[in-house]
Amino acid sequence: MKFESTGLISIEIDGKIYDYKLFQSLESLNRTKSQRKSAKELNISHTVFNRRLLKAEEKLGLKITQKAGNGTLLTEAGIDLLNEFRKYSIQIEKTSNINIAGGHISSGLLESITKSFNINVYSSSDKDAFELAKRGAVDILTLDDPLLAYELNIDFTPIAYDYLVLISSPNSKEITSINDLQGLEFVNVEGSAQRLAWNSLEHYDIDYSLKKTVNSQFDAFKLVKNSENLHSFLNASFFKGNEILKFDTRHVISLIKVNEDKPEVDEYIDFILNDGQKAIENQGFTLI
Template identity: 50%
Template sequence: MTDEVKPVIGIEINDRIYNYKLFQSLDLLSKTFSQRKAAKELGISHSVFNRRIINAEKSLGYKLVDKVGSGSELTDKGLELLDIYHTYNNRLKKSDNIRIAGGHIITGLIESLDLPFNIQVLSTDNDNAYDLAKDDLIDILALDDPLLAFKEDLNFTPIAFDSLVLVSNDENNQKINAIDDLSNLDFVSVKGTAQRLVWDTLNFNDIDYNIVKEVKSQFDAFKLVKNSDNLYTFLNASYFKGNSVLKNQTRHSLGLVYNPGYDGKVDDFVEYILDKCSDVIRLEGFTPIGY
């Protein structure tokens, strides 16, 4: 017979360890808004439940629970403590899903692939995705541009190449034929993307330009410039149509950050993409690694 093993955690706060039973009590109270109902679900008396909360409040030095009418609810401090517990407790839960978070372009590519894996994908900006990775809440950090990986000395595995195109309203875009035509234009920049290659190129060629707004999403930048008479931006050629004036200067890799050898299913996932998905990657507008 196989024993069922379920890990539980306590949390150390100011050199004192608080038992998992406290956090189970706070969790149930947050759902039932009743100490009596929460105590009943835990199989303990109301007096034991109440004493557990009071003892923790005395030790912590702040209130965890407030009376509201005939019921109870968690204070802001109580909710904050419960959120910390959930964060750490979630790390102990095994999941069949491979959890991935990262840039809109590469996560869109991953979701377009026909993969024999259960995946859970979150499209967000680099900063939020990296925070999730540092908190060990995802298995793979997916990056639209490798700069963050290089800055933080992370293990980066490229899976495709892309380049950037100049996007603006159609009439203005047709006027750009060479790099000198970019002089003194107003640009919308997108944080965390390969646009750094554009600015480096313009600076190297002594081209004056103005960055008038920064956004987090390429789709936000697209909407801004398409609805403007004088704004420009550079976006990924795999997703957006535009002028390829700086195609050669903006070729860059998209890839994954993970710990090889730590989780076999994650290793298999990355290997499958590299070995089996070249044709689909090409159809999606990217250049597969090795081509």
Template identity: 45%
Template sequence: MEYKPKISLVVNGDTFSYKLFEALKHVSKTYSQRKASKNLGISHAVLNRRIKEAEEKLGFKLVFSTGAGSELTDNGNKLLQKYEKYENRLKKRGKLIICGGYASSRLLETLISEYGLDAAVYKTGDKDAIYLASLDMVDILTLDDPVHAFINDLDFTPIAYDHLTLVSSSNIHIKNINNLNGKNFVEITDSEQRFAWNTLDDKKINYKLIEKVTSPYDALKFVKDNPNSYTFISSSLSDGSNIIKNETRHIISVVICNKEDERINDFLNYILTFNGQKIIEKCGFESLI
């Protein structure tokens, strides 16, 4: 069976059927209410009544007559554009959308290139990516930190291991975790850095968070501009000291949001094969194999 959703739009408490917007769409294309009604397979009177009833509820005109036919008013165009924006979200996407954490989405970017998958990749924090996925705007969700999958009860698939490296313009001098006592750190909000902070807390390291940023790239820039500061970054994104590699080893995972597209299942199977895992290693991650 084939399913095609049709949506209504609620404006100021009144619900307007998709039939109104189909009428407006055809009027905007044909510049004629008679041609629009013919294309829709309804009478001119029915189409005119749909428009007039909507105008009465909305309190403004949607269509106006010209010497050559009919056109949408500015308000009519704005309303139709708003409807089409929501309508487009329901359409089957030709190009798959992948969105997730900075490290994991970067990995997926390489994997789709090697595999030949037609997809667009968007890098952001895990929380923002999960929000977009909840709006049905994502086909594959990637997560840097597995805790977000557990918190949101997501059905995730591990694809690699990652760990955090200590980064600073002077990190070559850090040989032991105890040397981090009294150091200043840059925090990346809602990131896998929690593994690092938990480790430092467990080791009773006295450290200070002096800056908060939203991406690892901002953190790298800050420590570059401030020589006496440190941060923890995914090993796939930056070289650094591996003094807490074992303590911060964690899963990189994906969540399949669009389970009906066969391309995604085939791609996931490829990621988990020997060839896919070798690419993962080349990207600076640890394979599952």
């Protein structure tokens, strides 16, 4: 699928133009998880809102939403589409807002604790966010895993600690020791701190297999919970699970200042490292 920016309010995908109304709808639905609530928020009828999504799916040839109980969630394709729009919006928009791009966990943390600053957040993998930062499209890069910074010898600022917990399918056997992990099948999250879990399993001579790979921890969680016998290691700050590899998978959540010429960026980082620390702790992270 080919994406091209065509201005402030539209994106061209495979030769077809999608205007801001679609992405406005996806942003709202991603937040409310309800078509009716989003329709009300956008001051349109539920019928118009639903027709807008169906028309987009027909043009794309992809499902971008899915029913979940009494609500509606974005599919992985829908999330990818929304993130592409966010990415182009960040690149195009030149404002005093602080533009942040980073891994799902670190960027989600900053978005959830920041109320007094004007920020735009693009959530992706560490690698994709780094590519955006290289093009000068963001002011701050956040990393779920400091590996990229270590590999490229880039200075980073630690803002919190996190670790991984084991998430298992509902009917899986109880895991009480490292040896219970022998032979299990896992969902891999591309570009996440899971490398620490896989390294640990190899260190303990545990035979395991990676059956599926997804782009976000939230997709991994849904996949595991809806399967018969799958597992995954996900961040403890966002998910409750078995802490069997807690000390083996402790890692730093960090940020990198990309824009040196915007005073708001320094003010924001100062807030994160000082007054914002209590809010970070309340989100389930361990303070530096």
